[in-house]
Structure formats: structure tokens, C-alpha cells
Amino acid sequence: MHRSVSKAPNSNPRPPGRVLALAAACLLTLTMAGEAGAISSVNLDVRSPQDGENLTHHLNLAYLTGDTWVNAPYRRAQDVVMLIDSSGSTADPSGADVDGDGKTGRGFLGLVTNTDGGDSVLAAEIASARKLLQSFDPGITAVAVVTFDGGRTQGFGFGRQLIPDAVVEQPLTGNYHLVEGALARILQRGPDGGTNMAEGVRMAVNELTGFQSASVPRPGAERSIYLFTDGFPTLPFLGWFAAERKNVELTVYYAETAGRLGIKVHAFPVGKSALARPLATVDAARVSGGMFVPVPDPGKLPAVIEAVAALRVQRVTVLNTTTQERARVVKLNPDGTFDSLVPVRPGPNRLEIIAIATDGGSSMQNVTVNYQRPSQKSLDVSVEEARQLEKLLEIQIEEDEGGLPDRDLFLEIEVERRKAFEQAERQREELGMAREPVTSPPTAPGPGGAP
Numbered sequence: 001m002h003r004s005v006s007k008a009p010n011s012n013p014r015p016p017g018r019v020l021a022l023a024a025a026c027l028l029t030l031t032m033a034g035e036a037g038a039i040s041s042v043n044l045d046v047r048s049p050q051d052g053e054n055l056t057h058h059l060n061l062a063y064l065t066g067d068t069w070v071n072a073p074y075r076r077a078q079d080v081v082m083l084i085d086s087s088g089s090t091a092d093p094s095g096a097d098v099d100g101d102g103k104t105g106r107g108f109l110g111l112v113t114n115t116d117g118g119d120s121v122l123a124a125e126i127a128s129a130r131k132l133l134q135s136f137d138p139g140i141t142a143v144a145v146v147t148f149d150g151g152r153t154q155g156f157g158f159g160r161q162l163i164p165d166a167v168v169e170q171p172l173t174g175n176y177h178l179v180e181g182a183l184a185r186i187l188q189r190g191p192d193g194g195t196n197m198a199e200g201v202r203m204a205v206n207e208l209t210g211f212q213s214a215s216v217p218r219p220g221a222e223r224s225i226y227l228f229t230d231g232f233p234t235l236p237f238l239g240w241f242a243a244e245r246k247n248v249e250l251t252v253y254y255a256e257t258a259g260r261l262g263i264k265v266h267a268f269p270v271g272k273s274a275l276a277r278p279l280a281t282v283d284a285a286r287v288s289g290g291m292f293v294p295v296p297d298p299g300k301l302p303a304v305i306e307a308v309a310a311l312r313v314q315r316v317t318v319l320n321t322t323t324q325e326r327a328r329v330v331k332l333n334p335d336g337t338f339d340s341l342v343p344v345r346p347g348p349n350r351l352e353i354i355a356i357a358t359d360g361g362s363s364m365q366n367v368t369v370n371y372q373r374p375s376q377k378s379l380d381v382s383v384e385e386a387r388q389l390e391k392l393l394e395i396q397i398e399e400d401e402g403g404l405p406d407r408d409l410f411l412e413i414e415v416e417r418r419k420a421f422e423q424a425e426r427q428r429e430e431l432g433m434a435r436e437p438v439t440s441p442p443t444a445p446g447p448g449g450a451p
Contacts, residue, residue, distance in 0.1 A: 096299025135309035148200025149193035259288035
């Protein structure tokens with residue numbers, strides 16, 4: 001299989017504003033590639049013809065087939081953990097009418113944290129988890145839900161008990177009604193406690209590996225963690241600078257462990273507090289190969305999740321760079337596969353294939369074919385291939401100019417990513433931390449352990 005790297009796509013002339021927006025998005029994506037994972041990772045696999053293949057027929061055309069997908073081959077089984085921060089600070093207003101009751105919750109004179117709990121940051125996280133759930137196929141994707149906070153208790157007096165800092169609310173399941181039930185219970189229970197992010201990541205990794213877990217992971221499934229948080233790790237170590245460094249290192253250690261096990265941590269830090277100290281989430285995504293998607297406005301989190309979940313390959317272009325002729329036909333199928341017919345001339349022909357996602361991310365692959373016309377009058381193609389060629393020739397080329405969905409939103413995300421990366425480096429310098437992987441965890445003052 002061929003794999004490729006991001007590249008700004010060639011396209012037809014666009015209105016100046018769209019050109020600038022597209023150029024800015026591509027530039028920012030390229031600039032930050034490798035930091036914490038681009039918003040989209042476009043994959044392109046040309047199945048036929050193979051590089052260097054010889055074509056012999058009278059059609060003066062090359063018939064291409066291939067496959068495209070974004071972030072992961074979604075037709076494969078996936079095991080996903082939604083990791084939700086339910087600490088006390090998520091009681092704060094999100095700034096949006098999350099519950100749709102026509103009123104937006106807000107603080108009042110420092111006496112009331114939030115006038116509408118249905119509009120809290122936690123409510124925005126739950127709404128986002130539901131958006132994400134709606135994008136999954138229960139026949140392919142199993143979902144678990146884990147929450148984390150810290151120091152939460154239940155009961156009173158001598159019957160008072162300490163609740164674990166991370167809880168499996170729902171083990172992996174393809175029954176999304178159970179997942180919805182778990183999300184509803186989290187919202188009904190409400191926020192409380194500190195932020196033991198490290199324990200949350202550890203617990204999520206355990207659920208995806210089957211180590212001391214309530215879940216039964218599926219062999220061969222793609223595995224990922226979607227981390228929603230409005231803060232930075234404050235536990236299990238207490239204190240300030242030395243404790244903060246240990247808390248960040250422990251979180252990154254478990255994320256690094258996840259990455260070594262093939263598990264990606266997709267981090268969605270929400271609000272000003274999370275983005276003032278973003279090092280833990282930036283590095284958790286970076287070391288595991290996941291996405292880093294900052295959301296300064298908590299009220300926009302559901303919209304961001306919906307846009308990210310809807311990322312797809314929007315267009316495939318094919319160009320014969322030897323003759324500078326574009327494909328006559330490019331058909332992109334709903335499942336991401338594509339078919340194309342591109343003119344060729346006798347001799348070597350270098351074909352450039354580009355797949356472009358809805359957020360502007362792209363991948364390119366080059367294939368060289370050697371074309372020659374047969375000396376006889378017969379066609380060296382099968383009956384089935386002839387039918388495919390005939391069908392493709394009837395298809396009109398569709399240049400999907402229906403807009404670039406969520407372009408402004410993705411541009412906003414890219415700008416915030418750059419700010420967060422810069423702030424993370426300042427925090428790294430302040431805490432005296434290196435960029436190298438954390439090879440051993442700081443000793444945690446409580447239960448827990450590496451999976």
C-alpha cells in the first residue's frame with residue numbers, strides 16, 4: 001500500500017476570500033504537523049494501477065481505483081472511550097444555551113456558580129459526547145464511558161466513603177442506549193472534586209487493553225480515547241510547581257503508554273483555564289499520535305465535535321503531470337473508494353492523485369504507468385473492465401463547490417492550536433520539563449499503576 005503526506009491541493013480558481021481561507025488553513029496545518037496531530041489525517045491508497053505497471057490497449061486512458069479515509073479506516077472495528085472531566089469546575093457556565101430551554105446559565109454576583117445547570121461546561125461535554133456517539137456505527141464501533149475528578153466523597157459521618165478518582169460509567173458496548181444512559185447519569189449526578197487527569201487516562205487505557213478492566217476489548221480493533229476537560233491535572237500530587245510537574249508527567253506517561261499500545265488520545269481542552277495550562281493535553285495528544293483540538297468557548301464544544309466527527313474526504317483530483325491533463329472522470333463513492341479515468345500517451349505517464357478532506361487537509365500519491373497501444377485491433381481489457389469504463393464515461397465530473405463546511409470554525413481551531421502550542425512551551429520551560437517521552441512515572445501517592 002502507498003501512504004502519503006499532507007500537501008496543499010491543486011484546484012480550480014476560487015473566489016479570493018475562499019482562496020485565502022484555504023491557503024491559511026493548509027499553511028497552519030502544515031506548520032503544526034507533527035506537534036499534536038493535525039485536525040484531519042487523510043489517508044490515500046491507490047489500488048490500481050500499481051506504480052510502474054504497463055498498460056496496453058487502444059483507449060488512451062488509465063483506469064484508476066483506490067480508497068480514501070480520514071483519521072482512521074472507519075470500516076474497521078473501533079473501540080472508543082469517552083473520557084469526561086466531571087470535576088467541580090465543570091459546574092461553571094458554558095456560555096451557551098446547551099439544554100435549549102431559551103435561557104443561558106451564568107454566574108450571579110459570585111454567590112451563584114451557575115443559574116442553569118443544564119448550560120454548564122459538564123452539560124456541554126455531555127452534549128458533545130452525544131454528538132460523537134451519533135457519528136458512530138454501533139455495528140462497527142464499541143463505546144465506553146469513563147469519568148474523572150478527584151477527592152469526591154459520598155455519605156456522611158462514619159459512613160462517608162471516598163469515591164475513586166476515575167470511574168467506568170459504562171464498559172465497551174455496541175448498545176448505544178446503555179451509553180446514553182451513562183451520559184444521562186453523569187449529568188444528573190453533577191460535577192465535584194479536583195482533576196486527576198492521569199488516573200482518567202490510565203483507566204481509559206485499561207478499558208481498551210483489558211487490563212483490570214470492566215470491558216472486553218476486541219482483538220484487532222482500532223482504539224482511541226476522546227478526552228474532554230476544562231482544566232489541567234491537579235491530582236494526585238498536591239501543591240504547586242513541583243506537584244504540577246509531577247501531575248503533568250504522570251498524565252503524559254499514561255498517554256505515552258497508550259501510544260505504545262496503539263491507542264490515540266484525542267484531546268479537547270475546553271475554556272480559558274484548560275488553555276492557560278495546556279501542556280498535559282498538548283503532550284498527551286502528541287505522544288500518542290492523537291488530535292489536539294482546543295475550544296476556548298465551551299459553548300462551541302458540541303459544534304466542534306460535530307464538525308470533527310463529520311470530517312470526510314470531500315474530493316479526489318487526478319492529474320497526468322506528464323501531459324498536464326486532468327482526469328476525464330473522478331467518481332468518489334460514499335464509502336471513500338474512488339474510480340477515475342485519466343488520459344495517457346504512449347510511454348511513461350506520471351499520475352498525481354490528491355485526496356482533500358472537508359477541513360482542507362489533504363494527501364497526495366504519485367503513480368507512474370507505462371502506456372502503449374497494441375499492434376493488433378483488439379482491446380486488451382476484460383469484459384468487466386470494458387463495462388466499468390463505459391459506465392464511468394457516462395459520469396459527469398463533479399467539482400463539489402458547494403462550500404468548504406465549517407471552514408471558519410476550522411480556521412479558528414487552527415489559530416487556537418498555535419496559541420496553545422506556544423503556551424505549552426512556556427509552561428514546559430516554567431516547569432523545567434523536557435519534550436522527550438516520560439519513561440517512568442512519578443510515584444503516585446495512592447492506588448494506581450501502569451497497564
